[in-house]
Amino acid sequence: MSQKSAGKKQKQRRIIDTDVHERATYADLVPYLDHPWKRYITDNHWMQEKHMPYTQPTVAGVDRADAVTPDGGAAGTDLSFMQQQLLDAEGHEYGILTGALDPSPSSMHGWYEMATALASAYNDWQIENWLEKDDRLYGSVHIAAQDPQQAVREIERVGSHPKMVQILLPIDKTPWGDPFYHPIYEAAERYHLSIGMHHNEPPTHFGEWPRYFIEWHTMLPTAHMIEVSNMVFNGVFDKFPGLHLIMIEGGFTHAPHLMKKMDQQYKELRHEIPWVKRMPSDIMREHVRFTTQPVEEMNQKEFMQYIDQMGSEDMVCFATDYPHWDYDSPLEALPKLDEALAEKVYSENARASYPKLPQKQGSVT
Amino acid sequence: MMKEVVLKKEDIEPGKMKSASLGKIPIVVCRTKDGEFYAYANRCLHQGAPLSEGALVGDTKRTDVHGNYEYIKEGEILRCPWHGLEYDIKNDGCMLAEPDKKLRSFKVTIEDDYVVVHK
Numbered sequence: 001m002s003q004k005s006a007g008k009k010q011k012q013r014r015i016i017d018t019d020v021h022e023r024a025t026y027a028d029l030v031p032y033l034d035h036p037w038k039r040y041i042t043d044n045h046w047m048q049e050k051h052m053p054y055t056q057p058t059v060a061g062v063d064r065a066d067a068v069t070p071d072g073g074a075a076g077t078d079l080s081f082m083q084q085q086l087l088d089a090e091g092h093e094y095g096i097l098t099g100a101l102d103p104s105p106s107s108m109h110g111w112y113e114m115a116t117a118l119a120s121a122y123n124d125w126q127i128e129n130w131l132e133k134d135d136r137l138y139g140s141v142h143i144a145a146q147d148p149q150q151a152v153r154e155i156e157r158v159g160s161h162p163k164m165v166q167i168l169l170p171i172d173k174t175p176w177g178d179p180f181y182h183p184i185y186e187a188a189e190r191y192h193l194s195i196g197m198h199h200n201e202p203p204t205h206f207g208e209w210p211r212y213f214i215e216w217h218t219m220l221p222t223a224h225m226i227e228v229s230n231m232v233f234n235g236v237f238d239k240f241p242g243l244h245l246i247m248i249e250g251g252f253t254h255a256p257h258l259m260k261k262m263d264q265q266y267k268e269l270r271h272e273i274p275w276v277k278r279m280p281s282d283i284m285r286e287h288v289r290f291t292t293q294p295v296e297e298m299n300q301k302e303f304m305q306y307i308d309q310m311g312s313e314d315m316v317c318f319a320t321d322y323p324h325w326d327y328d329s330p331l332e333a334l335p336k337l338d339e340a341l342a343e344k345v346y347s348e349n350a351r352a353s354y355p356k357l358p359q360k361q362g363s364v365t
Numbered sequence: 366m367m368k369e370v371v372l373k374k375e376d377i378e379p380g381k382m383k384s385a386s387l388g389k390i391p392i393v394v395c396r397t398k399d400g401e402f403y404a405y406a407n408r409c410l411h412q413g414a415p416l417s418e419g420a421l422v423g424d425t426k427r428t429d430v431h432g433n434y435e436y437i438k439e440g441e442i443l444r445c446p447w448h449g450l451e452y453d454i455k456n457d458g459c460m461l462a463e464p465d466k467k468l469r470s471f472k473v474t475i476e477d478d479y480v481v482v483h484k
């Protein structure tokens with residue numbers, strides 16, 4: 001049974017999906033690596049470091065159970081199946097690829113040379129196998145941000161590709177607003193790339209893991225909040241006025257509180273950060289976007305209360321998180337919205353946040 | 366009242382489920398480990414995911430003892446393939462987290478080794 005036949009709350013509409021996870025196996029990346037990096041995978045069995053004490057306690061781990069590929073492969077590894085199950089089925093205009101955080105070069109706690117090589121291999125694999133094979137898919141530049149100079153070289157190498165629209169930074173333990181990382185944002189501006197932040201394995205509970213997965217997953221937005229406040233208070237957006245930041249998979253319902261809290265703190269403590277020259281909420285309304293998924297169930301009135309408190313209809317961008325277990329259906333996840341706002345949430349806010357995405361054309365049929 | 370043969374009894378092993386159609390209604394037919402059949406609308410109440418793509422699993426018994434895990438009702442809980450919402454198929458399709466919500470259920474009879482679903 002297709003989801004279209006399952007019943008609709010929303011009409012079919014133009015969708016720019018800001019979180020689509022393609023997945024590379026390590027075997028996929030080997031042809032894009034040189035020695036010695038290739039050998040560290042083939043002979044020494046390098047694997048991405050993992051930290052969580054639990055599995056994702058769902059039907060099929062991190063994935064939707066029905067997203068296993070027809071040949072039994074891991075979800076997100078097969079472009080044609082993604083086209084069938086997501087892009088064609090839901091009528092996507094564009095999808096922004098965000099990888100699978102495995103490998104996640106910027107998450108590695110050492111061996112930044114290997115991380116740099118993995119990022120380059122991933123980018124080449126992504127371009128050849130996804131971005132250049134479907135007009136609807138746009139990509140993320142993977143970098144090893146622990147070494148900003150090498151990261152900038154990678155941005156310079158692939159950042160001008162017409163289908164690369166953002167630089168991906170994982171949310172783990174690094175607050176990315178530190179001036180040490182500002183060369184990355186200078187390069188982002190230079191190449192008209194946005195910054196996308198997506199959580200990987202942030203130790204949300206005082207730097208540690210909570211006892212249960214449900215606690216960690218509930219508190220993920222706090223890791224997003226830390227990154228946003230860190231970027232704003234370190235003056236990233238004052239220094240790079242053309243920069244867009246998209247906070248991916250943290251939802252948006254925490255944003256009104258964060259904006260209010262940061263404004264109050266700014267009134268009282270702004271002298272500590274004289275490089276920040278405007279109210280934080282104003283900076284956020286201009287530069288920061290939040291993706292909807294995983295959205296809490298809510299009605300239109302509740303949705304509008306959040307929008308009203310944010311003081312902007314421009315900050316929320318729709319995302320499915322395909323093919324993961326907490327996927328949000330474009331037809332079912334959000335309440336019915338007024339048409340003008342719906343168009344912003346489902347497509348135009350994202351279009352305005354990614355300068356390299358094509359401009360709006362025609363109308364949805 | 367209408368009824369329709371949707372499957373052969375042997376099409377579903379105990380502990381398994383299958384999608385089927387009752388007229389134009391997509392349904393999921395579940396067979397518990399004791400051999401009984403149950404039929405529900407094949408659509409999660411949350412975001413409409415096809416439940417037949419999920420899993421028949423068990424539940425952890427509610428307890429007052431922190432840290433105590435007792436696995437019960439194995440094969441009787443229909444778990445959504447997306448967000449994992451759980452429905453008790455031997456208890457009228459009630460959602461475990463919110464028992465006042467339930468799947469649309471259909472009466473099932475077995476006639477000459479065929480699974481017959483009634484609407």
